[in-house]
Amino acid sequence: MARFDYLEPHSLDEALRLLAEGGDNTRLVAGSTDFLVRWRTGVWRPDSVVCMQHVPGLDYITWNPDDGLSIGALATVQDIEQSDEVRNRYPALAAGATAFAGVQVRNLATVAGNICNASPAGDTLPALLAYNAQCRIVGTGGERWLPLDEVFVGPGRTALESGEILTEIRLPAPAENTGGLYIKHSPRGAMDISAVGVASVVSLNADGACASARIALGAVAPTPVRAYGAEGRLVSQTLDAANIAEAGRLAAQSCSPIADVRSGADYRREMVRVLTERTLSHAVATAGNPPSYDDIRRLAVQTAW
Amino acid sequence: MKQPLTLKINGENRLLLVEPFYSLLDCLRDEARLTGSKKGCDEGDCGACTVLLDGKPVTSCLVLAHSAHDAEITTIEGLADVDGLSPVQKAFVEHGGLQCGFCIPGLIMSATGFLQANPEPTEEDVRFAIGGNLCRCTGYNRVVEAIMAAAAEMRESA
């Protein structure tokens, strides 16, 4: 039990100033869903909390062919899940959003918050990695852009410096013939922390060969990680069953899962193999022809195929 | 130290004294004495504390009370009026969608927010929509039945 002060900036500048003044014992919150839970259990004990919710103009989700998808720091996971642009162009992210907690938490939690808390099991994170997300990070000295996989440096730790704020996430526009899916492995269809989550996004050439493949794994390493080895095996290849199976094996080899109350390490590794295959197969099958939202929702959390 | 906070709850402005670290749920229960919203876990895992924030269902245990000052907050106490129960409440009564009742305010708020945005749901939609609400008594059969009935009733009277 640690009491804290509540601070409420009404502009980004004010937020940066409050963060700078407060120093290390100040915590920035957006949806506050992770924060309040960890504060109650004594994990986080800040002296003051800077609540971003009333900073105007940060709750956008926009799309254009040049910049791709831009997600403001206050866009909620539910906003993402409900966005037609996301469902049609970034189905793996829609799947990640729909697999995230339950509606009531999705209505509060933000994608930016999910990134900043850097939980290895964050459900939106593998898809963001697989879509090559870039992060706009603002500090008193100006802004910088970092690729998402450089933002994660350890469990719960990011490359953000003290006093910096993540203000936007940008996903480049996918190539024409692209498909993707995220599957969460968990015994329940909602309100669960994933035991394993895998997102795959593939783009195909006109001849059907793989132009690019990005595979990202959740909950099987200290941070969400890309399976670069598996990706490399696929590029320029025909995405047939044998190549996809090989990619699954490589992805499983590349991760470093732990055992906990949810499952054992070996099982997690095996699930990485299976889900990598399944997400890849689905991505290939739906490239350029995104599945319906009902299908995305079902596939994301289906317990048995 | 407790600080003054005005919240718009069920259409009424309430001036309350609230600790900076209070959740909206603590504020509703301990300060506004609206005890219909329940604390089942205080971790966002059970949904018993669900209220509508600008029409959207949220777990009020995960909302900082002071951050909610510009929102329209609707709690279970705000659904029925002198003319009677809301369609969702009525359907829960008629279809036996409740037993111990502790999760029911949260379920009714989730269903209310959901049906406002989705007037023609499938049964699968409903099961997804209440995916954030735990109920230990009913097995959900009659809860789902009640929500489907409420949706039909609301469409007819719309």
Next chain:
Amino acid sequence: MTTTTQFKVLEQNHPRVDAYEKVTGRAAYASDVYLPGMLACKLLPSERNHARIVSIDTGAAAALPGVRAVVTGTDFPDVRFGSGALRDRYVMPREVVNFVGEPIAAVAADDEATAQEAIELIKVEYEDIPSVVNPLAAMVDGAASVHPDLESYEGYGFTLGHNVSTLLDADRGDVEQAFRDADVVVEDVYRSQGINQGFLEPMACVADVEPSGRLVIYASTQGPYQIRAGLAAVLEMPVSRIRIVPMELGGGFGAKLRLAFEAFPALLAMRTGRPVKLVNTREEVFTMNGPRLPVTNYVRSGVMNDGTIVAREAYTIFDVGAYLGAGPNSGIGHGIGAYRIPNFRLRSYGVYTNKIYVGSYRASGVADMTFAVESHMDHIAHEIGMDPYDLRLHNALREGDVSVSGAVVPSNGLIETLEAIKETMEWPRQLEDGHGLGLALCEWRSGSGPSTAAISINDDGTVSLLTGSTDISGSDTSLAAIAAEALGIPMSSVIVAKRDTDMAPYTGQSGGSRVVYSQGTAVQRAAEDTVQKLMALAAERLGVPEDALGCEDGRVYVMDNEPQGLTFVQLAAASITSRGGPIIGTAALSSMPYTPVFAAQAAEVKVDRDTGQIKLLRYVQAQDVGVAINPMAVEGQLDGGVVQGIGRALTEDQQFDPDNGAVRNPSFASYLMPLAIDLPEIEDVLIRVPAEDGPFGARAVAEPPGFGPPAAIANAVYDAVGVRVKQLPLSGERVLAALNGEYDDIPFDVEALRLAEGII
């Protein structure tokens, strides 16, 4: 035989009498009680699972501004109490802690935050004592003793084995000879997991001391009289100085049958003179209040080639944790299941370990036994090449058989439930690859125990019903329906009184499927008593003999001349000034005859061969309810019970640290109860073979539905992919291991247990 068409109130759907309060948020639970000047109570949990408390320094906590009182174990009278058969615990430990999470100090402060800050200021010095966490290891001589002075505890009986709190046994026939005669012997070991009751309302209470010094507890409880007795014992107060006010109950399922944490705010309220509220956090619910603990079941059967089971041996090890928080062994007779087996040897051990104490949950132990016995039945069927349905039908108990307890089995609907399942599930059926069907039979008995009821007539002809039972599962509504039916008045004319222990006559706990059956019988008899008194008054007023009168639809009339009569309203008004005075009908009873309840259930599943995960496609249950008092409520009970069983089968798993016994997953995010999204619609079939006793032929309802799913689903998995998983839950990880041939049998040294008893 009673038929449903005769009823005017029963067998029809009635909304709950408390439905309006509950859907509007107006229903008041214990945590909704706010009294002027009320303090908040917080508890300090033990960090060790077996240790001497060398010192507890509460000085800094007591000195914190806003803190009004701090108490530890030695502030309570030096008396042991017990929740089960033995007086084996202190309400708060005085010298020795026995599990991680055991409350060892309580603080009352102006608000919760201050109370919690004070808790964090308490310094405890421990001296560790050797501990034991695994019950099978605990039974071995030389293992650490959880209770070194066990034999001196009040209630201790003769047991066999180290750390054994209780040993129950049942024997019949010549078991050894029967096994020798059998064509086939089948042997299995099953293990079921720790289970939390999962009630949504955390344990809560408010204690207040009236100016007279009388203690009032606003409680979340299934057993107000039991809390009163428990409090009186641990506080050394007369029962008459305590009043328990049961508030709405936000789920209990057995967890709230007895004294829990009420003594802490009670003592703090007595120390401070102010009301004190205690509401557990969800983590405290998981770590302080007794769940069900893991059970290991050894089952062996001797079977003839035609499917006749001639012998059964079952050894069950119940982990009871630090204290016997509940009799662990209600499962003993269930080693037989719903079958006629002439020769058996059944043993059930309760074994102490240094982890959270065992509590009650929806027919404690029976679900564990049913998983073992019904999986074992399936195993037998496949072993002898018989259809699992046919095997069950062949061995099913029939009317006139003798049950394990020696009672003769009265008429019942067991066969009808089996047949209904066969028909509804279309058993047997050819399914696509990876899909399977599984069956389970469930058996229970209608609950008994002290039951009372009083019905008074109001001056408008309505009645007020008073019972001491707290409402669980809609029992108030069912009792009102029984009263209405017996009185011949509509439901709307029955008022169910809110009550407390001062006002209502003593009654047993609301649990074990006893309220509708036993309490309902008391209500029916009270209603009959009321009718008799109304008839007597009517006879007097109408000037005819009583036996010339009939009573129907709220009216007493002359049978030969129906227009001549008096309505309840008229009689009620007349009674006020009659010689006998206002009318009150009462009834009391204690035990009820053995009335079994049977259910058959079936699951249809799909198994994912790559992940091992199971998808439940259909779940069907048929239960003999005798008569459905309120079909909507009966189905609600059946649905809810089955879903709890599905959780037990697939996802729920209370895990304990192998070294210190601490609960590893104390949250709803890690203890996974089913959500709507995970479930198919549960299909219910009500079978109605009226009970020979019980109100209007009704049987108990609530317990059996939860027994079947683990075995039905495990059997369906076997049908789907040919592997038998003998350990719960049926996680993807376990099923996949089994598919890969990596699944290990559960070690169990049955020889040692037989030898200890001298059985060769």
